[in-house]
Amino acid sequence: MIPEYGTSPGLEHYACMVGVLSRAGHLQEAVEFINRIPLEPNAKVWGALLNGAAVFGDVDLGEFAFSRLFEMEPENTGNYIVMANLYSKSGRWEEAKMVRDKMRGVGLSKIPGCSWIEMNDGLQVFVARDTSNSRSEELYMMMEGLVGLMRGEGYVSEDEMVLELSIEPAL
Incomplete structure (x- = not known):
């Protein structure tokens, strides 16, 4: 972007790239990309990774991204729902219930x-x-x-x- 357009990529550009890699199933490459971002990854970056992990059923990676998201935006019900659904799809009912309970414990409910x-x-x-x-x-x-x-x-x-x-x- 710098040589072609004279502008440095922002976090929204990095988040888009993580989303593209994740949706294509290149989850490890997405993690490596995040590790190379010269800025501190924000909730959009971690959210893109969580969604990719959910699409491909990668619970460990989902937990990793969800823990970052919980620190950044504990009030975002979407993150809880994606993680609970990822657990449910993996047959991990207790963990799914714990995420739902955590969401309710913070005083949130699904819209x-x-x-x-x-x-x-x-x-x-x-x-x-x-x-x-x-x-x-x-x-x-x-x-x-x-x-x-x-x-x-x-x-x-x-x-x-x-x-x-x-x-x-x-x-």
């Missing part, structure tokens, strides 16, 4: 998923499992139809697998 759709009659806001929208019944019927079509193509949701296998669900 429900939310979507916005602009329609002819204005902006519609939908919150996960909320039925207060005037068109909720119609929307849930439509969703059931779409899920039925997906099942016909072989899709099985994580919730269905959890029920079928009687395992503890991820956050």
